Amino acid sequence: MSPESLKKLLVDVREGRINPDDALERLANLPYENLNYARIDHHRELRTGFPEVIMGVGKTPDQIEQIAARILARGSNLIVTRTDEEVFNRISEVNAATEYHREARMITALQDRTERGDGVIAVVSAGTSDIPVAEEAAVTATAMGNQVNRIYDVGVAGIHRLLDARDDLRSARVVVVVAGMEGALPSVVGGLVSAPVIAVPTSIGYGASFGGVAALLGMLNSCASNVTVVNIDNGFGAGFVASLINRKRR
Amino acid sequence: MSPESLKKLLVDVREGRINPDDALERLANLPYENLNYARIDHHRELRTGFPEVIMGVGKTPDQIEQIAARILARGSNLIVTRTDEEVFNRISEVNAATEYHREARMITALQDRTERGDGVIAVVSAGTSDIPVAEEAAVTATAMGNQVNRIYDVGVAGIHRLLDARDDLRSARVVVVVAGMEGALPSVVGGLVSAPVIAVPTSIGYGASFGGVAALLGMLNSCASNVTVVNIDNGFGAGFVASLINRKRR
Amino acid sequence: MSPESLKKLLVDVREGRINPDDALERLANLPYENLNYARIDHHRELRTGFPEVIMGVGKTPDQIEQIAARILARGSNLIVTRTDEEVFNRISEVNAATEYHREARMITALQDRTERGDGVIAVVSAGTSDIPVAEEAAVTATAMGNQVNRIYDVGVAGIHRLLDARDDLRSARVVVVVAGMEGALPSVVGGLVSAPVIAVPTSIGYGASFGGVAALLGMLNSCASNVTVVNIDNGFGAGFVASLINRKRR
Amino acid sequence: MSPESLKKLLVDVREGRINPDDALERLANLPYENLNYARIDHHRELRTGFPEVIMGVGKTPDQIEQIAARILARGSNLIVTRTDEEVFNRISEVNAATEYHREARMITALQDRTERGDGVIAVVSAGTSDIPVAEEAAVTATAMGNQVNRIYDVGVAGIHRLLDARDDLRSARVVVVVAGMEGALPSVVGGLVSAPVIAVPTSIGYGASFGGVAALLGMLNSCASNVTVVNIDNGFGAGFVASLINRKRR
Amino acid sequence: MSPESLKKLLVDVREGRINPDDALERLANLPYENLNYARIDHHRELRTGFPEVIMGVGKTPDQIEQIAARILARGSNLIVTRTDEEVFNRISEVNAATEYHREARMITALQDRTERGDGVIAVVSAGTSDIPVAEEAAVTATAMGNQVNRIYDVGVAGIHRLLDARDDLRSARVVVVVAGMEGALPSVVGGLVSAPVIAVPTSIGYGASFGGVAALLGMLNSCASNVTVVNIDNGFGAGFVASLINRKRR
Amino acid sequence: MSPESLKKLLVDVREGRINPDDALERLANLPYENLNYARIDHHRELRTGFPEVIMGVGKTPDQIEQIAARILARGSNLIVTRTDEEVFNRISEVNAATEYHREARMITALQDRTERGDGVIAVVSAGTSDIPVAEEAAVTATAMGNQVNRIYDVGVAGIHRLLDARDDLRSARVVVVVAGMEGALPSVVGGLVSAPVIAVPTSIGYGASFGGVAALLGMLNSCASNVTVVNIDNGFGAGFVASLINRKRR
């Protein structure tokens, strides 16, 4: 509730257009639906620029389906992460535009396809095994109205493969870099570009990779100053923030 | 070395304006100065939008002074982090514009004061003890040509203090959030704004804060999707990335 | 064995009502049953205010059934945690009042339904996925004779959902707050209420949540002074302590 | 700001006693003082039952003195933790009732000595070296209007010392247990009493005690159901929560 | 090869009873059998007082069977740990005296039943779930020729159950204490007895027990001076060392 | 691209044999094939002495088969690690020389059997359970053209077994030592030989072995100066580096 609308409400009260009890209720009448097990936040779209995204893990298919139905009913775009084909089949019956992205393990249903991004978002992966996480970032950014340029399998041990992609990297407005094992790629990319780099550690590796901790620490200690980091395997978060950075300015 | 200049070099070779040996040398003649203990990267400014910043820790005062002198000699802006008054005194003899920022423990000497930012960068701190790190972010962003709005001591255990600053937060193009202890502030701020949030964990706390690890983990696991994270106490990095995000677009 | 009963025993010995050997045996005759693999502590009810609770994990169905039968035979209330439907079916044949709580994965059989609590215990969850642990707390508190108010899915990234529940929170005598991921909710709740807050970290999350460690550390480092913490996923413990705090005073 | 006062404000607006702009300002005029580096929360006393406590670490003596002066000026009780004699000397010039508690490293200035507790709070320490943390709990509880019973050096390796104190333990309404090394004492005490036990791990120990982590983990995994835990060395927090639990009921 | 036998070998060489080449070979001809994937150490019995024990995990049933057959063929006692019924069935065909201990998951075949222990070894468990590890210790000690006294489910949260067993504890020459969760039991037992206590942490617990780490750290930091520790779940090692300590002296 | 070939390219441009645009393209035309999900680095053989090795984990059978086919088509040797029999069956249809190494879980197809090593590489394992990792090292070294001497099950608790192998150890040019649990073997071997020792921790163990971390730390802290370490279970890496060290010199 913005200051303007609060001011307007107060004026309405003074003018007698609204009585105090109604005003009180309106202040309390918050813009979310309570399903008991979940409170869907329909105002998030106004507040943060994108509707609530459904994180699939830890929710039953029933719960996901019901939340999705309500989001779709409002004409918003739908994004479900960390989900599977069974859930997709349910939702695709509700909305024909629903797509399943196998590698990314995501469902999207885009009812509003406005182009919201200014430039290109580059999504870079160090190895073949990092691609599912990279796809989560790429699909998210696409669903949020951005152009995405995928540059995969350009790990630092074969540096010429990366240098070869220098032009693509330099022309991006934001770069998402996805890497497991030692997580060195964001530092090298960070030194090559002037755009912000969002580093995503993946759980790819074994032994002392500790499920992505080695990559995470590598990225947090990056000697490139333009690198920020998200959680291990959080391709969605990287794609989301990249979209915010790339948003058209008024 | 861009494709255009490479093309031009090759054309010059064909036209006989440059002979192959000279071309070879030019390709090898890289744009940095080698002081033996340090290779100053003068082209970084072209490549990444800002000259090399000197991280003071681990360098002798002599080394810092020499590197600083060379950066200043090229007319670039100077930023030294994690330094002290002794080093400041040395450099201020070289350049009269040099300033010392006591809380941030930084030196800046700004020879180019172009406004580079589009909007405002908000720098938020959870507690009084987090202010030195917040100042590192704020001084960095200012030195890189941005307007900065400081909002300090608005930790989550007194949520009304934060809500009170909602308008300032919402009008920022990027928000840097600095917090120690449980590191919860970025999640709450992240839910209030639609801009990207850069979270900086600090080493403030005791016992199970483990020198900032608790705050770091809290931020990496933020339930707000618009949060990315930098290293513990890395105010500089947060200010740097915030500046890149806020940069004016052509 | 209280000082009073010891005094009485000694008087009985002096009066010759009990001879020393019998007294010695009585002192040794401790109030538990030894099933070899388990020693059921029937005096715990007198000593700590509630009969022994059966933690289901690590015990065979046979063992649980036998221990349960003995507790029920004494007319005490029965609580089994971390169990399943198979065990429920066995016990429900012994006692018709037995209930299975699916989300909480608990069995209760209440033979004594005395109201023991003074006020209301609020049980709050950050997300939908945290509900099973919250239910463990809520079912425990109910079984121990308390009124419980459930407030679910009010995570800090949508702070207005929580603020909306402020009145319910403020009227509770104790608040149990269940949260995974960054575990920030107890700090915010702690700042809103004057009651003690019992924080329960959950293992919900991925990557750097480390199975609940991030949430646990967040809660231990809470900047709100009224927060104490129990083990990861220990909804039972939180419900138990909340019941002790809420107990009617003589 | 309570619903009642909001209602009253709205009625005042309708009645024309307050115009909308003033109402708007009043809603924004939050009950804290902004010293720039700190926002003192004077309404906390109403909201949480006790004025803001000053955590000394990480603040300059000047800052502590100024914050203290403002709290004292409002007639509230003052508690400063983790501080030293120098700060005490400054504050004792402002207020004659100021006391310094050397072992606890705390300053208190009690302007309101109302008895607020119902029963007795027992503060128990495992070893001699744990006493400073135990004193922090005891001084806090005393300053908050409670009767405190200190039971020190009753570690589990000499169990008869603890059993000897059984009556004192059983007559307490809350028990704070402070222990370093293996942190086993809360589990044993928890089994002896029916009151809630607040366990405080200390950093006492060496080698694999990891600065209190061993004790912390021991307490989180306590097999006694009535134990909750606070941060390592957080005697203040334990004393604070114990005071809330022991508060007289209306 | 002892100094005496070396001396004898050298004398034999001088006397011409053995020629240098044969002596060389004999020195090299070490007392183990090389199965390529395993070198069975038949002299261990002489050297360390007990034949090589087969750790079942990480070996194929074939490998275990072959190693067992060779040990049995020499008339030695056989102990296999961390194994299963399938392996038992194979070995019991080779040797009729073979027994399977289900809870301990061990196989023993005792061809030599000499009593080797002097006193009694007490094996104590904190909870019902710790019994499998306690049984591993008890079966090992029995197989090595000792009398064992099992005292199970005497965790510290019901201290009277433990105190009740005081006489049994005090009459033991060594006490093995097995506990998960907070691992406090060895400290309490250590304070009650004058014998050495061997503490075995178990992986029983959840959340912050970290698979036994909490118990392990608790035991390493025990405030009782007579406690030493073995690896998590290493009941075998505890039973083995207890047997060495209890060995009859010449 | 070496300086010589760059020089030659530039000369060709000057002589008009190549026009600038073609030269530009040639500089960009890098020596790898892009399969989209993988960029096969065919020049690695020239650059690092051995063709790209396929790490099987995290790739689909289809992906492995396609990458393998391309490597084989160039006449290079093929090594696939961490794979299984299903993949072997596919590749063996493409190339008859394909072998499956069951214990090592590797596939090799050697089209070039040049002897590249100078001396012998010893591969030593501490226990029977460490053999799969040791085999990964041994198969790798063999495939890279070396003679390998396997010395298995010579753990430090039976030191005479190791001393017995002293001559074999001393005649090796490099020693790979594979050990789990406490990882002590490399230190002892390191003291016996003058060659470099490559230590490979394995995940063999339980409890406080933490999946190989105990062995890894033991090796990193080796008091023998000639020991370097690779990742947990990284037999391949050890065999690879041993091959580089043993390479014939020109």
Add this chain to the structure above:
Amino acid sequence: MSPESLKKLLVDVREGRINPDDALERLANLPYENLNYARIDHHRELRTGFPEVIMGVGKTPDQIEQIAARILARGSNLIVTRTDEEVFNRISEVNAATEYHREARMITALQDRTERGDGVIAVVSAGTSDIPVAEEAAVTATAMGNQVNRIYDVGVAGIHRLLDARDDLRSARVVVVVAGMEGALPSVVGGLVSAPVIAVPTSIGYGASFGGVAALLGMLNSCASNVTVVNIDNGFGAGFVASLINRKRR
């Protein structure tokens, strides 16, 4: 209080020799002195075979002096660990037999020099830097009435130095092995002897030794079955348990 004395007390009550109130008090009158900050346990000597040992760290010189005086006044032997020369000077004025052991940083005052050990206790150190901890074990064992054989600087990287000491090792009844860095020595010693081995990790090392954690983990994972472990740098504990094991049997 033994069953016999309890029986006698009860008989005395019956016979009228003691009235119930006095008996009650006597039961409560426990055999320790309460100095408020410490409860000195004078019965420990009867109960555990040795008087209470004073751990110097965390106690003030005053406290140590007072506790020491009381122990000496009862004619018991005195051991103070982790102390310094200042404390020694104070105590030596009280008792002339007081000695200061500089390397071990211990004070002993032996008023009873009975030989209590049966055999010899070997104390072995891996390196020169481990000697202070080894001395703590050796001084403790000597003070408790044992013969001690010191074998220092026999680390595993020079295995012949250790093998040379084989006879001394084999003739010991208990072996204490002190090692930092990789902590491998106990495993090798464990394989050479049939006696129990008590392993003491030290904090000697750097980097990934993590203050002794690497050595601790190495020892807990020892492949020798006769090894138990105490806390990092806990020479005292090792010497204490070794003394218990070596005690003469009745």
Add this chain to the structure above:
Amino acid sequence: MSPESLKKLLVDVREGRINPDDALERLANLPYENLNYARIDHHRELRTGFPEVIMGVGKTPDQIEQIAARILARGSNLIVTRTDEEVFNRISEVNAATEYHREARMITALQDRTERGDGVIAVVSAGTSDIPVAEEAAVTATAMGNQVNRIYDVGVAGIHRLLDARDDLRSARVVVVVAGMEGALPSVVGGLVSAPVIAVPTSIGYGASFGGVAALLGMLNSCASNVTVVNIDNGFGAGFVASLINRKRR
């Protein structure tokens, strides 16, 4: 003692040239000097190719001086690591060739300057602050008779600085790479060269670098197959192994 000399000894015994008792003593008379606190291993030079190196930390100046004197007296080369100028002054009085290397904090005294290396050892550092550790490697390698090529401050965030050094890197027979922070440099170097790469993590960094752990993990998880790792800050070990690899072959 080699098989040959053992054979010879046995022959001498048979021939009567040596009697069995003398032979026994000779077998026992091991080639080290026992200073009680240290056993200097004079045969190490024969056994491992270089005399014992003195690690300065944890030894008193007296101890270092005495051990050094004995090593020098035998005409061997002396290397002391982690030492200081005070120790240097003492030793330089004993031997005029003694040098102090300030950055590396090492002392060397080279009495034998034979060139032992075949090719060049490159020592590479990522940053200016890593130079002390790099110097430890370089000084060690030089003292062991190798040519060293130092390439400093070529961190991955300015990749062109590294690529510029490609020729130097490719002509080295071994490359030592020293890096703190994210430790990414060895992976990039590893992809550029065909020689073995020895990676040295340094403790340079802050926050989540955890004293070098981030760099260590990065290196252990390197995606370049030719990388092995030594302990944090262990420049000496890296220089030592590099020397072994580079040794001239017979």
